Amino acid sequence: MFRSRPLLPLLLLSLASLPALAADDAHDHHGNHPAHVHGVGKLDLALEGNTLTLHLDTPLINVVGFEHAANSARDKDTVRAAAKTLRDVGRLFVTDAAAQCKPAEIQLESAVLPPALLGEKTPATESTAPADGHADLDADFTLVCATPGALTTVDASGLFAAFPGFQRIDVQLATPKKQGAAQLVPGTALIPLN
Ligand SMILES: [Zn+2]
Numbered sequence: 762m763f764r765s766r767p768l769l770p771l772l773l774l775s776l777a778s779l780p781a782l783a784a785d786d787a788h789d790h791h792g793n794h795p796a797h798v799h800g801v802g803k804l805d806l807a808l809e810g811n812t813l814t815l816h817l818d819t820p821l822i823n824v825v826g827f828e829h830a831a832n833s834a835r836d837k838d839t840v841r842a843a844a845k846t847l848r849d850v851g852r853l854f855v856t857d858a859a860a861q862c863k864p865a866e867i868q869l870e871s872a873v874l875p876p877a878l879l880g881e882k883t884p885a886t887e888s889t890a891p892a893d894g895h896a897d898l899d900a901d902f903t904l905v906c907a908t909p910g911a912l913t914t915v916d917a918s919g920l921f922a923a924f925p926g927f928q929r930i931d932v933q934l935a936t937p938k939k940q941g942a943a944q945l946v947p948g949t950a951l952i953p954l955n
Contacts, residue, residue: 797895799823800928804917804945806952808936811909813862815854815902820895821871823926828896830873837878844869844879846923850902853920859911866903872896912936917950 802819821828824843831837848867856862869879873896906912921927932943938955945952
């Protein structure tokens with residue numbers, strides 16, 4: 762039956778369907794999350810006056826091992842445990858003792874998780890759950906440092922140790938002394954600030 766039809770239209774049809782497939786693929790993996798690559802996180806670090814802010818943007822899978830809503834009791838326990846670890850900021854990010862940095866505020870947010878499960882007291886800002894099966898977690902850490910001039914490094918080894926799902930973290934840095942980018946991997950997780 763196919764042989765009776767001209768070959769060319771079939772070929773054109775196949776070719777025409779290729780870009781559509783490629784677009785679907787791109788949507789699945791990058792649709793709502795331009796930087797969503799499993800294993801890779803993004804960290805924006807800024808020092809302004811006494812305030813050190815760290816914004817971590819990561820595929821949810823890196824911290825809890827899945828990206829769907831936490832339906833089962835086991836999933837919920839996993840999320841609670843991860844949130845508890847994330848809120849222990851001094852364990853994740855080690856700053857120079859002389860800088861005397863203390864956590865002031867920590868906010869966790871993910872489109873597929875209820876804020877309360879992440880330990881948030883107030884509802885998060887309106888966010889829509891991704892339709893592509895992927896989900897991110899945003900974590901904002903604000904620290905206040907009594908002696909910010911003594912801050913020379915931030916060591917993120919603890920983050921890799923606590924969450925083995927991270928294979929790489931791309932850092933963007935903005936301090937009064939330095940602006941730039943750094944790439945962290947397990948075992949090499951020291952961010953120089955000067
Ligand atoms: Zn994903």
